[in-house]
Every structure is written in structure tokens, then in C-alpha cells.
Amino acid sequence: MKINREYFREIWQYREIFYFFVWRDVKVRYKQTVLGALWAVLQPFLTMVVFTLFFGKIAKMPSDGIPYPVFSYAALVPWTYFSGALSMSGSSLVGNSHLMTKIYFPRVAVPASSAIVGLIDFAIASVILVGLLLYFDMPLSWGLLAWPLLAIPLFLLALGIGLILASLNVKYRDIKYVIPFGIQLLLFATPIIYPSSIIPEQYRSIFLLNPLSGLIEAFRFVVLPSRNFPLESFLTSLGATIVIFVVGFVYFRKTERYFADII
Amino acid sequence: MQANHEEGVGGNMGQALALEIISKKYTIQTGGGSDRFTDIVVNGVMNKLGLRKRKEEILWALKDVTFTVDQGEVVGIIGRNGAGKSTLLKILSRITYPTYGTMRVEGRVGSLLEVGTGFHEDLSGRENVFLNGSILGMTKKQIQARMDTIIDFAEVERFIDTPIKRYSSGMKLRLGFSVAAHLDTDILFMDEVLAVGDAGFQKKCLDAMGESRKSGRTILFVSHNMAAVESLCSRAIWIEGGKVQEDGKPAEVIRSYMGIYGRQQLVGNRLADLDRFKYVGTGEIRYTQVEFLEMEGSPKNIILSGDIFIVRLHYKAFVPLRNPNFGFKVCNQMGTCITTFSTKLAGIDTSLVVPGEGYVDVEIGPLTLLPGNYFLDLTIHPQLEGGGDIYYGLFDYVEFSVETTGRFFSRIEETEFNPALVFFPSRWKLEGMNLAPGNSA
Numbered sequence: 001m002k003i004n005r006e007y008f009r010e011i012w013q014y015r016e017i018f019y020f021f022v023w024r025d026v027k028v029r030y031k032q033t034v035l036g037a038l039w040a041v042l043q044p045f046l047t048m049v050v051f052t053l054f055f056g057k058i059a060k061m062p063s064d065g066i067p068y069p070v071f072s073y074a075a076l077v078p079w080t081y082f083s084g085a086l087s088m089s090g091s092s093l094v095g096n097s098h099l100m101t102k103i104y105f106p107r108v109a110v111p112a113s114s115a116i117v118g119l120i121d122f123a124i125a126s127v128i129l130v131g132l133l134l135y136f137d138m139p140l141s142w143g144l145l146a147w148p149l150l151a152i153p154l155f156l157l158a159l160g161i162g163l164i165l166a167s168l169n170v171k172y173r174d175i176k177y178v179i180p181f182g183i184q185l186l187l188f189a190t191p192i193i194y195p196s197s198i199i200p201e202q203y204r205s206i207f208l209l210n211p212l213s214g215l216i217e218a219f220r221f222v223v224l225p226s227r228n229f230p231l232e233s234f235l236t237s238l239g240a241t242i243v244i245f246v247v248g249f250v251y252f253r254k255t256e257r258y259f260a261d262i263i
Numbered sequence: 264m265q266a267n268h269e270e271g272v273g274g275n276m277g278q279a280l281a282l283e284i285i286s287k288k289y290t291i292q293t294g295g296g297s298d299r300f301t302d303i304v305v306n307g308v309m310n311k312l313g314l315r316k317r318k319e320e321i322l323w324a325l326k327d328v329t330f331t332v333d334q335g336e337v338v339g340i341i342g343r344n345g346a347g348k349s350t351l352l353k354i355l356s357r358i359t360y361p362t363y364g365t366m367r368v369e370g371r372v373g374s375l376l377e378v379g380t381g382f383h384e385d386l387s388g389r390e391n392v393f394l395n396g397s398i399l400g401m402t403k404k405q406i407q408a409r410m411d412t413i414i415d416f417a418e419v420e421r422f423i424d425t426p427i428k429r430y431s432s433g434m435k436l437r438l439g440f441s442v443a444a445h446l447d448t449d450i451l452f453m454d455e456v457l458a459v460g461d462a463g464f465q466k467k468c469l470d471a472m473g474e475s476r477k478s479g480r481t482i483l484f485v486s487h488n489m490a491a492v493e494s495l496c497s498r499a500i501w502i503e504g505g506k507v508q509e510d511g512k513p514a515e516v517i518r519s520y521m522g523i524y525g526r527q528q529l530v531g532n533r534l535a536d537l538d539r540f541k542y543v544g545t546g547e548i549r550y551t552q553v554e555f556l557e558m559e560g561s562p563k564n565i566i567l568s569g570d571i572f573i574v575r576l577h578y579k580a581f582v583p584l585r586n587p588n589f590g591f592k593v594c595n596q597m598g599t600c601i602t603t604f605s606t607k608l609a610g611i612d613t614s615l616v617v618p619g620e621g622y623v624d625v626e627i628g629p630l631t632l633l634p635g636n637y638f639l640d641l642t643i644h645p646q647l648e649g650g651g652d653i654y655y656g657l658f659d660y661v662e663f664s665v666e667t668t669g670r671f672f673s674r675i676e677e678t679e680f681n682p683a684l685v686f687f688p689s690r691w692k693l694e695g696m697n698l699a700p701g702n703s704a
Binding site for chain 1: 403
């Protein structure tokens, strides 16, 4: 299957289906919940409270001179989006198998819209970050304007991996178990609880293998752009993100024609 | 291996659809076939070492299917279960791809393989119209413009803003069909969707389909309902064993299809050795014999309209099964289901069926079928809510005939019957009439 002009024209023709899938998931998401969209904030916020208590207060984790709540929340907002988008898009094809076997549309609409939905929660949770900065009497820098831009590579990374997992999941349901487990491990392999400055120099290159690290670091930097920008790790992450997205997309295209037969 | 699917590419004028040697292969793994990654690794290693032979069965669901359809034709696709009709429809709809062969489609395509595809229980009727319409390929504008007529057609005005999980299944079907009926494409592929809904709504849908036939739209329509194919279609294609068996005028194709059908007339009061017929399902439990018995248990060799009798279904179970749902449908010559019997519908718990043979009886009557020939579709389903593969299904094989009786039809010849499906026991009373003396027979 080619990825050519024809294909993108078809995606354009079907653009409304992306919209309706996102719309459906947003509508359904907090149906029959008492707290509704508050959940978008509660998840990263309560995690931040727990982290502050255990890692900030008790374990005395260094936080590059930033109050630990701000330090961890600035990373938890993109992390919550990333882990949510990854697990939702990774399981999206199987979750929509009744559609896959009954109607044609560009299959990429399913994992892509799953990864888009979380951006709304991300936006809501980001507003709280500003409140947190004000609460801790910290300056609102111009760097914050780059915060939403950083969501673009974060989205592409989540979708890139999500596309691979989603199509693997069609054939191997093991992926269903791999995803939550992998996300759990990734939480510790990414500088969320701790700053990357505590990583010893000799392990730095291994640390850079995780493309999420550079992105999370960048999110944290734009909140408080006083320190040196971690350019090296950011560019590595950006490059890896693009490669992963392209590989994911190509792999998805190659496998999608058999989805309906084996799902 | 090559498979093209082109749309809007030049072709003969007036041709809506051209299929060339479309074939579809399925590889079915039997014996140790599992999709778990570890199993595949283990089996792969075992195969490499020659310790275990993986059995692969190759099934050609379609083989070298070639035909063209002109614009404005309404084509009925008929054939037995498993003949390849659904695979053909899925390839036409681009849900699955042919193993090889080419296909050219001219114009905008819509496909309806089920009613209400993508409906979400938590969304309201109106929201689902948007969702379903969009999935079927309508734009938001088109849906908005047609919203009122869609709601009218579905007859659900009062509940349109209620979540559809509160709808009855009939309401959901009507809403789904209503969206589908307002799909405005040049070509439409449909699967059996007419087999749903109550009779009144079915008629409405058939009328809607008749109208789109007049409007010059091209329709391919898979159905078991021979009456619908004959009345709606301008052409019929009979698919048998993945190949085109016959292609022509509906009446002719249906006649030869009905003739060659592998039906089995009851011998005396029973049809034994059902095992020899090709059934669908897992086969964990199977029917072995159908018997018709008088109420006191002696063989019932002739079935008359109005009779009361017993249908005895002999089965053989190969594994223990919890609460299997035994049942059968009675269908007429045209494939229309007239009535259905099942332990589940009757609210009967069949408990735990242990391996071995046995039978289950159902007492029927008075039989309200008109004289003629009928079929039994025999099934055994798992009792699970909404899921599980069917254990056993034998369709269109078992034929029995109902003879006329003086009790209900004293002087009428069989041929004089209107195409009614059933009769109701009734008595005429003439007391209120002004009759000439001596005419009271």
C-alpha cells in the first residue's frame, strides 16, 4: 500500500470521520460520572500531591531548585497525556473491531482520534499549571507560550508508538498486557519524579534512548526557563519522534489491509 | 499478487462496477493454532525442529469472480450460507482486500453491511444519527439537512434526545435503517438489512429501495429473501462455492437455485443421519435426527394443517455444555422465516448437557401453516448474552410438507391459496344474515 497523494486526498475526504470519532469519545468519556471533566485535572494533580509527599518531602528528591509540586506537575501533565494517548490508541483498533469489519474508512482515523481526544484533557490540566505557578509566587515566563507547541511532538510520539501497538494488537492480543506494564516502567525511565541532572554522566547516553525524556525536560524548561536548555536531549528526542512516527505510520499502512480478516 | 481498487477512473460509459478474477484466500490454522505471541513462537520453533506439524487449511472464499454491473442495475446476490456472498460484499465495500484480481468502481460508494454501524449506547438518537451518518460517508451538512426526514422515517421523534440504550431493539433498528435509507450515493452495497424490523417497517424500507431503483442508482443486494430479490432486482447472481454459478433474470436464477438446492425431504416421519450434511458452527453439539411424532409417541407420517404433534430433536454432545439453546426456525419456500422455536425463548434452562446422545421434544400445535413445503433451520446456540460462536446450524436442508385438511379448508384446492403465510383457526357464523329458507347447509 502506497502512501501517496491519493491516500492523503482520501484522508482529506474522510476528515469529518476524524472529527466525529473525537467528538464521540469526548461526549462519552465522562458520561455517567459525577465529577465529569474534573477528572482531567484530578489525575495529574493528585499524582502530584502523592509524589510531593513521598518523593519531595520524605525522600528529599532534588528538583533543580524549583518547588517540587511545580517540578513534578510540569512533567505529569505531558506524561498523563502521553500514557493515556498511548494506551487508548494502542487498544483502539480492537476496541472498534465492530466498525473495522462492517465499513470502510481510512483505518488511521481510529488510533489518531484516540490520540487527539486526550489533548483536551491536556489543555485543561495545563491551565491548572498556571494556577500552580501563581500559587508558588513564580514568574510567568514567555517560555510558557512554547508549552502548547511541545504538545505536537508529544502527540506524534504517542501516535507513532500507538500505531505500531494498535496494529500489533490486532494480531497479538498480548499487546493488551504489554501496554500498561510498559507504561509503568516508562514512568520510572523518564525524568518525571527526578530531574535528569541526577543521572551520572556515563549513563547519559542510555538515558537519551528514551525519546520521551528530552520532551519532558523541554516541557519543564519552558515553565521555568532559568537553567540551560537541554538542547542535546531535546533534539535527540525530536529526531527519534519523527523516525518513530514515520516507521509507525508505514507499518500501519502495510498491515491495515488485513485488519478486517484477522481482528 | 496484485489487487487494485480504483475509484473514479475511466471505464466504459454506463458501467458502474467491473470485477475481474476477484479471489480471496483464507488460511485457517487448525491444531495448535493460536494468536498468542508465545504460542506462535513456540509453535514456530516446534515446526522448525519438525516436532509438530502445523496444519493449515486453505479456503478460497471467492475464486475468479468476474462480472460487470451497469449503472442503474439492481442486482440480487443469492446463495447458501458460506458460499462467499458476504466475502464478495466485503471486498466490494473495501473492508477486506482480494488476494488477487482487480475491481473498478465508478462513482460514490455506500455500503450497508449492518444497520446502525457505530451506534454508541450512551449517545442520544440525534447524536447517533450524526455518528452513523458520518461513518456511512455522509457529510455533517448532509446529515443536518436530512435530520428531520430521518427522524420522521424512523418514527422515534419523542425519544430522539434520549440515549439509545433506553431504546427498544426495534427502535434502534428503525433509526439505523432510516439513516441508511437517506444515504445518497451512486452505488450501494447491502447485506440482508431488510431482514430486520417489524413487517410494517420492512415494507417501508422495501418501498424506499424500490424508489432508489427508479432513481437510477446501482444497487448490489445480498439476500436470502427470494421474494425480495425477485420483486426488487433487475438481475440476480447466484454464488456457489466462491464462484458465479448463474447470472441472469431473477426469476430464472431463483428457479434453478431452488431446484439444485441440497434439500432433504423427510422420509416418512423423520430425517436421520443429519451428520452427513454440512453444518456451520463449532460442532461441539449437533443434531443427529429430526422426528415428527403423534402426541402418544407413534410416528407421524402426514402433517396436516391444524394438527397437534411433537417435534423430537435428537442430538449428540461431544463435550459438556452449560445451558445450550436448542432451537429451530420454520421457513417457507421463499426463505422467509415464519416462526421460531427455542428453549431460550421459552425461558427453559437446559442445565448441563453431558457428552452423549439424547433428544429434546417440543409440542407444537395446532399447526397454523398453510399447505405447502417448508424448511427447518436447525440451530444450537450457546446461551451467552450476545456472544459465542454457534455450536451447530443446519440451514435450508430439512424439508417437510404440510397437507390440506377438511377441518379448516373444506372445499378449497391447495392452488387457490393466496400467498398468505399462516392461518388462524376461525369459524364463520351466519346467524345475522338474511338468508332464503332452505339454504342453510
